[in-house]
Amino acid sequence: MIAGNLAAAFAPLASGGGFSPPGPADFDLPGIAGTSVTKPMVMIVLSAVLIFAVTYAMSRKAELVPGRLQYAGEWAYGSVRNGIARDIIGTDHFMKFVPYLFTLFAFVLVNNYFGMIPFVQFPTFSHSGFAYGLAALSWLLYNGVGIWKHGALGYLKHTCVPSGVRGPVLLLIAPLEFLSNILVRPVTLALRLFANMFAGHLLLILFALGGEYLLFEAFSPINAVGGVLAWVMFFGVSALELLVMFLQAYVFTLLTAMYVSGAVADEH
Amino acid sequence: MNGDINGSLNMLGYGIATIGPALAVGLIFAAYINGVARQPEAQSRLQSIAILGFALAEALAIIGIALAFVLN
Numbered sequence: 001m002i003a004g005n006l007a008a009a010f011a012p013l014a015s016g017g018g019f020s021p022p023g024p025a026d027f028d029l030p031g032i033a034g035t036s037v038t039k040p041m042v043m044i045v046l047s048a049v050l051i052f053a054v055t056y057a058m059s060r061k062a063e064l065v066p067g068r069l070q071y072a073g074e075w076a077y078g079s080v081r082n083g084i085a086r087d088i089i090g091t092d093h094f095m096k097f098v099p100y101l102f103t104l105f106a107f108v109l110v111n112n113y114f115g116m117i118p119f120v121q122f123p124t125f126s127h128s129g130f131a132y133g134l135a136a137l138s139w140l141l142y143n144g145v146g147i148w149k150h151g152a153l154g155y156l157k158h159t160c161v162p163s164g165v166r167g168p169v170l171l172l173i174a175p176l177e178f179l180s181n182i183l184v185r186p187v188t189l190a191l192r193l194f195a196n197m198f199a200g201h202l203l204l205i206l207f208a209l210g211g212e213y214l215l216f217e218a219f220s221p222i223n224a225v226g227g228v229l230a231w232v233m234f235f236g237v238s239a240l241e242l243l244v245m246f247l248q249a250y251v252f253t254l255l256t257a258m259y260v261s262g263a264v265a266d267e268h
Numbered sequence: 269m270n271g272d273i274n275g276s277l278n279m280l281g282y283g284i285a286t287i288g289p290a291l292a293v294g295l296i297f298a299a300y301i302n303g304v305a306r307q308p309e310a311q312s313r314l315q316s317i318a319i320l321g322f323a324l325a326e327a328l329a330i331i332g333i334a335l336a337f338v339l340n
Contacts, residue, residue: 024337088316188327195330251323254316 019213022205027126040124047110047124080105080253088257097260100141105253108193112245115201116238123197128190135190138256146263189255196248200241207234282336285329292325
């Protein structure tokens with residue numbers, strides 16, 4: 001009976017003769033109730049509200065001896081502040097960037113874990129537009145900080161000329177450095193987050209639908225073994241995804257901090 | 269039940285393209301483990317370098333998957 005319900009639930013996705021593999025089209029969700037507002041749009045606003053509510057609750061009754069909630073908040077904030085910002089940007093002026101870095105980390109983390117929460121189950125950043133926006137924000141930040149510190153021409157020189165390089169080899173090095181530091185960085189930053197979320201979620205869809213197809217639509221003893229195996233893999237990949245989601249939030253924040261620290265570094 | 273295999277040749281190309289980044293990630297973590305084994309107290313410093321290297325190597329595979337879906 002449950003099997004019948006499952007098969008009915010998946011029927012529009014895996015119908016017709018043979019197995020139709022899931023693709024990028026599965027990520028194009030229709031607008032909610034006929035409007036042009038889609039699920040990821042709602043989720044990204046929800047994540048902001050959620051983070052605000054949780055951090056507000058954590059810091060509302062700030063006491064000298066923290067309670068459980070306040071302790072959790074301080075631990076999370078402290079790990080970003082000391083583990084990422086202070087270690088990478090350096091002790092001189094890292095505090096200016098801690099609010100942005102902590103917000104970024106929490107934002108990416110919550111939006112990634114939306115892919116694992118039941119009934120939400122859609123990582124926001126598997127739509128690339130959100131990732132582009134976030135990467136653009138980081139790009140503006142580290143370039144803005146560099147220009148603020150060195151001046152526009154000074155920052156250009158700082159970016160394109162690595163320390164200790166002189167002479168004609170600069171003709172080769174400077175354009176490459178410019179390309180990699182100004183153009184490739186934001187693109188990889190956005191694509192890394194987007195593609196990880198997209199590929200992970202696609203993998204989960206594939207194992208779920210493939211197992212369902214083998215067990216309920218193309219049933220035979222050997223297919224049943226494959227179907228069960230596919231569902232076991234589904235759980236395995238889910239565990240991997242939990243790790244990847246955290247790692248991507250961490251890497252995004254870490255790389256933003258590294259780019260900022262490179263931009264504010266003094267001339268060697 | 270039909271046994272057709274359908275899909276895009278792009279995915280085959282992407283599969284081949286992942287070999288390089290996979291080796292790179294393996295080498296990076298091998299070096300990181302070696303470093304920590306030799307000098308356990310350097311772990312905190314090595315960790316961020318290892319993660320950075322991993323992210324940079326992974327970017328290649330990610331460009332690959334993006335292009336595999338985009339190019340027709």
